[in-house]
Amino acid sequence: MQTQVQEIKTAALEACSQASTVQELNQARVKYLGKKGELTLILRSMGQLPSEERPLFGKLVNEVRDELEQALKTRELELSAAEEQERLMGESLDITLPGRKVARGTLHPVTQIINETKVIFMEMGYEIVEGPEVEWDYYNFEALNIPPDHPARDMQDTFFITEDLLLRSQTSPVQIHVMEKQEPPIRIVAPGKVYRADSDVTHSPMFHQIEGLVVDKGITFADLKGTLQLFAEKMFGPETKIRLRPSYFPFTEPSAEVDVSCIICKGDGCRVCSDTGWLEILGAGMVDPRVLVKVGYDPAEVTGFAFGVGVERMAMLKYGINDIRLLFENDVRFLEQFTS
Numbered sequence: 001m002q003t004q005v006q007e008i009k010t011a012a013l014e015a016c017s018q019a020s021t022v023q024e025l026n027q028a029r030v031k032y033l034g035k036k037g038e039l040t041l042i043l044r045s046m047g048q049l050p051s052e053e054r055p056l057f058g059k060l061v062n063e064v065r066d067e068l069e070q071a072l073k074t075r076e077l078e079l080s081a082a083e084e085q086e087r088l089m090g091e092s093l094d095i096t097l098p099g100r101k102v103a104r105g106t107l108h109p110v111t112q113i114i115n116e117t118k119v120i121f122m123e124m125g126y127e128i129v130e131g132p133e134v135e136w137d138y139y140n141f142e143a144l145n146i147p148p149d150h151p152a153r154d155m156q157d158t159f160f161i162t163e164d165l166l167l168r169s170q171t172s173p174v175q176i177h178v179m180e181k182q183e184p185p186i187r188i189v190a191p192g193k194v195y196r197a198d199s200d201v202t203h204s205p206m207f208h209q210i211e212g213l214v215v216d217k218g219i220t221f222a223d224l225k226g227t228l229q230l231f232a233e234k235m236f237g238p239e240t241k242i243r244l245r246p247s248y249f250p251f252t253e254p255s256a257e258v259d260v261s262c263i264i265c266k267g268d269g270c271r272v273c274s275d276t277g278w279l280e281i282l283g284a285g286m287v288d289p290r291v292l293v294k295v296g297y298d299p300a301e302v303t304g305f306a307f308g309v310g311v312e313r314m315a316m317l318k319y320g321i322n323d324i325r326l327l328f329e330n331d332v333r334f335l336e337q338f339t340s
């Protein structure tokens with residue numbers, strides 16, 4: 001029976017080292033050490049031995065059992081580590097693969113133009129301010145030298161809310177708010193929404209303007225012209241020229257309408273500029289002394305210039321857009337083209 005035990009041991013150790021999976025190893029464990037396993041059965045049949053041989057035999061079987069259990073344990077560790085390794089390999093990621101791009105939104109072209117304008121003027125030392133979109137008649141008209149019944153009120157088809165409350169028709173009222181609060185020197189730009197009852201390919205009932213105001217001792221028309229020239233070059237490119245045409249605004253004197261050379265045809269004449277080579281983008285002028293008096297400034301002490309530029313106008317020009325409504329439809333196929 002001893003030889004039998006030795007044979008079982010050899011076979012069991014062999015099965016143990018041959019097992020190539022944890023599952024096979026468990027089968028071997030059951031075969032030799034299980035309830036009906038070969039080693040278990042031989043221990044049970046010990047009764048056939050003469051009683052004096054039993055202790056020694058029992059000891060031998062127990063030693064073999066211990067040895068086998070140890071071998072199984074060691075092999076199990078080896079196999080499970082190998083299996084884990086294989087599983088991890090199967091799951092591994094190739095981190096060198098290029099990632100999938102996340103679709104990102106872009107800033108609206110109108111916002112981009114406003115941001116660019118702010119930067120250009122901040123570099124020149126201007127402050128950015130904002131004013132209310134629902135405005136008093138006083139700020140939108142009266143303080144700007146447009147008294148009730150003044151014909152200039154007809155220039156802007158205003159949305160009135162009450163008799164003296166309205167959706168501002170221009171950003172110029174911000175000039176008054178700023179001058180009421182601050183003493184010169186003043187150097188501000190004020191971007192924002194304005195409203196007029198007007199709608200076609202080049203007009204929208206809501207659009208954006210950027211107001212500029214400079215008031216200090218000795219400000220001249222030359223300062224205005226130089227500032228606008230610099231702005232045009234930075235916004236539309238170094239080749240850009242500007243042209244000032246005499247005009248009229250109740251709150252500036254003298255006043256001018258300002259054109260930039262057409263950025264599409266560079267001044268040769270094309271469809272966008274109706275063959276004139278020029279495109280109007282803003283109104284400007286020297287702050288009317290009456291306006292300065294209204295806010296308590298002394299026109300003998302300080303002078304100033306102001307301008308109001310149309311944001312959608314600039315966007316249409318800069319990007320060659322021929323219908324203002326495209327800017328407000330928010331069609332993604334349109335907006336996608338302005339990835340900054």
Ligand code: PHE
Binds near residue numbers: 307
């Ligand atoms: N507010 C004027 C407009 O909307 C533009 C302007 C602003 C003109 C400042 C002169 C000075 O037409």
